[in-house]
Amino acid sequence: MTGRLKTWAAAAAVGLGAALAAGPAQAAGELKIYNWFDYLPQELIDKFSKKHDVAVTMDTYDSNETLLSRLKAGVKGYDVAVPGDYMVQIMISEELLERVEPNQLENFKYMKKELIDVYFDSGRHYSIPYQFGTTSFMVDTTVYDGDINTLAILFDPPEKLKGKINILKDVNDVLNAGLRYLGHPRCNDNPAHLKELNDLLVNAKANWLSFNSDGAKEVLVSGDAAVGMIWNGFGLRGRLEKGSLKYAYPKEGLTAWMDNLVVLKDAPNVENAKKFLNFMLHPENAAALTNFAMYTAGVTGTEPYLTKELASALELNPPDDAPQPEFVPPCDPKVVKFYDRIWTNLLK
Amino acid sequence: MAGSLGLTTNGAVQPKAAAPISRDRLLLLSPALIAILVFLVTPLIFIITYSFLTPGTYGGVEWVFSTDAYVQFLFERDLFTEDLVFSNAYLSIYSRSALQAIVATVICLIIGFPTAYFIATRPVSQRTAWVFLITVPYWINLLIRTVSMLFIIRDEGPINHALIALGVTSEPIRMAYTDFGIALGLVYSYLPFMVLPIYASIERFDFRLMEAAYDLYSDRWTILRKIVLPITKPGIIAGSLLVFIPSLGSFIAPDLLGGGKNLMIGNLIALQFQGSRNWPFGSASAVILMTIVLIVLIIFARRRAQAAGH
Numbered sequence: 001m002t003g004r005l006k007t008w009a010a011a012a013a014v015g016l017g018a019a020l021a022a023g024p025a026q027a028a029g030e031l032k033i034y035n036w037f038d039y040l041p042q043e044l045i046d047k048f049s050k051k052h053d054v055a056v057t058m059d060t061y062d063s064n065e066t067l068l069s070r071l072k073a074g075v076k077g078y079d080v081a082v083p084g085d086y087m088v089q090i091m092i093s094e095e096l097l098e099r100v101e102p103n104q105l106e107n108f109k110y111m112k113k114e115l116i117d118v119y120f121d122s123g124r125h126y127s128i129p130y131q132f133g134t135t136s137f138m139v140d141t142t143v144y145d146g147d148i149n150t151l152a153i154l155f156d157p158p159e160k161l162k163g164k165i166n167i168l169k170d171v172n173d174v175l176n177a178g179l180r181y182l183g184h185p186r187c188n189d190n191p192a193h194l195k196e197l198n199d200l201l202v203n204a205k206a207n208w209l210s211f212n213s214d215g216a217k218e219v220l221v222s223g224d225a226a227v228g229m230i231w232n233g234f235g236l237r238g239r240l241e242k243g244s245l246k247y248a249y250p251k252e253g254l255t256a257w258m259d260n261l262v263v264l265k266d267a268p269n270v271e272n273a274k275k276f277l278n279f280m281l282h283p284e285n286a287a288a289l290t291n292f293a294m295y296t297a298g299v300t301g302t303e304p305y306l307t308k309e310l311a312s313a314l315e316l317n318p319p320d321d322a323p324q325p326e327f328v329p330p331c332d333p334k335v336v337k338f339y340d341r342i343w344t345n346l347l348k
Numbered sequence: 349m350a351g352s353l354g355l356t357t358n359g360a361v362q363p364k365a366a367a368p369i370s371r372d373r374l375l376l377l378s379p380a381l382i383a384i385l386v387f388l389v390t391p392l393i394f395i396i397t398y399s400f401l402t403p404g405t406y407g408g409v410e411w412v413f414s415t416d417a418y419v420q421f422l423f424e425r426d427l428f429t430e431d432l433v434f435s436n437a438y439l440s441i442y443s444r445s446a447l448q449a450i451v452a453t454v455i456c457l458i459i460g461f462p463t464a465y466f467i468a469t470r471p472v473s474q475r476t477a478w479v480f481l482i483t484v485p486y487w488i489n490l491l492i493r494t495v496s497m498l499f500i501i502r503d504e505g506p507i508n509h510a511l512i513a514l515g516v517t518s519e520p521i522r523m524a525y526t527d528f529g530i531a532l533g534l535v536y537s538y539l540p541f542m543v544l545p546i547y548a549s550i551e552r553f554d555f556r557l558m559e560a561a562y563d564l565y566s567d568r569w570t571i572l573r574k575i576v577l578p579i580t581k582p583g584i585i586a587g588s589l590l591v592f593i594p595s596l597g598s599f600i601a602p603d604l605l606g607g608g609k610n611l612m613i614g615n616l617i618a619l620q621f622q623g624s625r626n627w628p629f630g631s632a633s634a635v636i637l638m639t640i641v642l643i644v645l646i647i648f649a650r651r652r653a654q655a656a657g658h
Contacts, residue, residue: 069622072407094406163522169608171623210525210607223504224524333405340624341424347619348437348611 027055031272034059034067034078036259037214038234039131041292048279054272062214063170071096071264079267080276082130085258086172086330089120097126098263100274107281110299118258119329127260128277129298131289133232133316134325135173135255138245143226148248149322151181153227155204162207166219166228169211171343173229173255174201176328180252187331194338201346211347220245231257233295236315247315249322256325258298399631407625417632438616438633442640445612448527448602449595452534453542456591457584459535460542464583467543468550479547482540494533494600498524501532501605525607533601534591541590549583550576585648593641613637 029052033040037060045056059078061067064087071081072094083091091097102108103116103124111128121127139148144160154177157165167174176186178200184193209225217238220228230238232247239245261280263273279285286297287305294309296316310316318325331339399417401409424435467478485493499505501523508520523529553576561571577584599614606612611619613633620630 063622065623065625069407069625072404073621090406169623205609208609210609212608222502224502336405336625340626344616344619344624345437347608348441348616 027053029054029272030269031056031080031276032059032078032269033057033276034061034070034081034264036060036082037062039082039259039293041288044280044285044288044292047285047288048276051279052272052275054269054275065171068094068096076266077268078264079269079273080261080263082259082261083127085118085120085260085327088127088260088262090330091262092121092126096265098265098267098270098273099125100263100270100277101125102128102274102277102281105274105278105281107278107299110281110283110286110301112298112300115258115298119327121260127262128281130259130261130280131233131293131295132256132258132298133295134318135168135229135231135257136235136248136250137227137229138220138235138238138247140220140223140226140242140244141246142244148246149251150248151177151250151252153248153250154229155181155200157204157207157227161227163209164224164226165208166216166225167208167211168216168229169213171339172328174346175339175342176255177229178204180250180254183252186326186328187335189332189335189338194342198342198345201342205346217241231295232315233293236294236309236313239313239315240309249318251323253323254325256327258327395631395634399628399635401628403626403628405625407621407627409627414628417626417628418636420629421632421636441611441616442613442636444610445596445614446640448530448534448612449592449598451531452538452595453588453592455531455535456539456542457588460539460587461546461584464543464546464550467547468553475551479544482543485536486540490537491600493536494604497533497536498529498604501529524605525609527606527610529605529607530602530610530612533605534595534598537598537601538591538594541594542587545586545590546580546583549580553579582652585652589645589648592644596641597637 027049031048031054033056035058039060040058045058048054049056061070064084067081067083068087068090071091088097105128108124108128111124115129115132116124118124137154139153139161141148143164144158146158153161154165154167175197178197179186179188179193182193182196182200184190184197188194188197210219212219216228216230217234219225220230220238221242230247235245235247239247261277263270263277267273280289281299283297283299283301284305286299287302290297290302290310291305291307294313294315330336398409400413400415402412402414402416404410419432421438422434423432424437425432463482467475467482470478501507503520503522503524505524507523508517511517511521523532557575557579558571561575566574597614598612599618602608602610602612602615608615617630617633617637620626620633624630
């Protein structure tokens with residue numbers, strides 16, 4: 001009996017020691033990040049952690065809607081998050097963000113001037129840019145070598161691509177692409193247009209393989225899909241793994257987006273969160289993030305640190321004849337309800 | 349911890365005649381009762397309440413009473429006229445889920461029964477090892493097992509590579525992102541839940557009954573039908589319920605192996621809380637699912653009671 005007790009005590013002591021040695025308990029401060037999957041390199045976490053003596057933990061989500069629903073469901077304890085442009089506006093109106101005046105931060109001077117007065121946070125009272133880019137799709141050119149710069153690839157695909165199309169699990173990206181293909185305005189509440197959109201999507205779904213966001217790159221690289229909706233930087237990462245993938249600039253138009261670093265309302269570690277914002281505004285760190293995520297940074301002076309793939313990548317440098325990418329602000333509640341119904345109807 | 353401490357002080361210090369038994373029993377039950385009350389009944393009250401409220405635009409609820417969530421289950425408002433028209437959209441999700449769950453249950457039964465029979469007829473000393481082997485997959489997280497499954501059955505996966513190499517097929521056979529993929533995932537996930545209860549009932553089976561039947565010139569089929577199946581029926585029913593119920597509400601298999609293309613009930617409910625931001629409808633869907641499961645359970649319980657009464 002005593003022998004057994006000793007073993008237990010020894011095991012407990014080892015466990016306790018391990019817990020104490022594991023870092024988090026030793027650092028002076030804490031920072032909890034809620035971020036998109038696969039969107040922040042470990043080296044930056046370590047660098048920040050070391051510099052400010054802060055233990056960093058991170059959880060991930062796969063869409064702006066998931067972020068919003070988790071916060072609305074009362075999930076607490078996160079300090080910073082990375083919502084997209086329209087979601088920043090929604091989160092401000094829903095009082096989910098802390099007004100931390102990032103424009104007062106030391107490194108705010110590095111911001112690209114044209115990104116300060118944005119529609120969702122003019123003057124930058126709540127947010128700083130994290131990365132920005134476009135949403136389109138990629139095609140495996142070994143499977144299909146025709147013209148890919150049209151949304152017909154998604155909605156009326158050539159025979160070779162039928163059944164090999166992955167779609168992002170994102171209501172806005174999918175419905176906006178559909179509206180562009182039909183030539184109808186975004187944030188649309190015209191019932192005739194919506195009916196047309198609904199029919200288009202339901203018919204197109206017969207040719208689609210899957211709805212997947214966090215596997216959007218993997219499904220293309222593995223060859224399960226020959227076409228996949230994707231964000232440009234994620235697509236570039238895919239192309240570096242599989243050279244035959246090509247990013248499309250559909251003539252009907254494509255979405256521009258900007259992800260932003262924000263501090264959440266009632267964040268437990270507001271000061272560390274502000275330090276993190278300031279840290280991420282520094283060109284060297286913004287460049288490290290850009291080299292990892294492969295979108296575009298919102299600060300100037302990153303060029304000397306960027307890898308050479310980024311400078312010439314088609315994904316980041318649209319050809320001259322490509323349409324201007326379009327930001328889509330949040331639609332009004334009536335339209336949101338319509339969109340939700342069409343989306344549910346599509347996924348059933 | 350607190351429960352067991354209370355038990356020793358109360359139970360030992362006040363030794364009364366008849367009372368301690370029921371009190372001990374209550375104290376022993378209390379951790380389970382408290383857990384059920386806190387983690388089952390409370391969320392249930394929330395879900396039922398929310399299902400009768402109005403959805404907020406960006407998620408959450410507005411505290412305005414409404415039965416819209418239940419109306420929406422069977423009817424939808426026309427995009428043009430706002431008239432209510434009957435819609436089988438959600439019914440079809442429920443019936444497809446039920447069908448997938450039934451298929452998974454039947455396949456589990458077909459594979460599980462012989463497996464359980466095999467294990468139960470090994471020498472006693474070997475049985476533990478066999479049961480132990482059944483549990484091995486459970487050492488790995490369900491999500492990881494499901495993702496691995498996807499890697500195996502995908503177009504570029506080992507199964508299709510082997511089939512093409514052997515000349516069985518020239519084009520890869522599509523298994524991932526189909527209903528077949530979902531069924532495979534469900535069977536793989538829940539098979540042990542079928543094997544273990546059946547094993548338990550066969551293990552208790554008195555094999556002398558079988559010998560007696562042989563002596564009376566019964567054939568194997570009749571023995572299975574008239575003796576083995578009736579006696580092991582409780583195990584079969586328990587196993588079937590344990591496979592059917594989680595399959596009906598499963599979330600990971602349809603999302604990953606089915607490609608998120610054809611919703612099952614679990615995905616429909618998740619969607620209402622995320623993309624569609626309609627919490628009352630998500631809650632109502634969950635309430636309807638629970639009601640269906642409850643009805644199935646009551647039917648089985650009644651049948652069992654009737655069978656016991658005869």
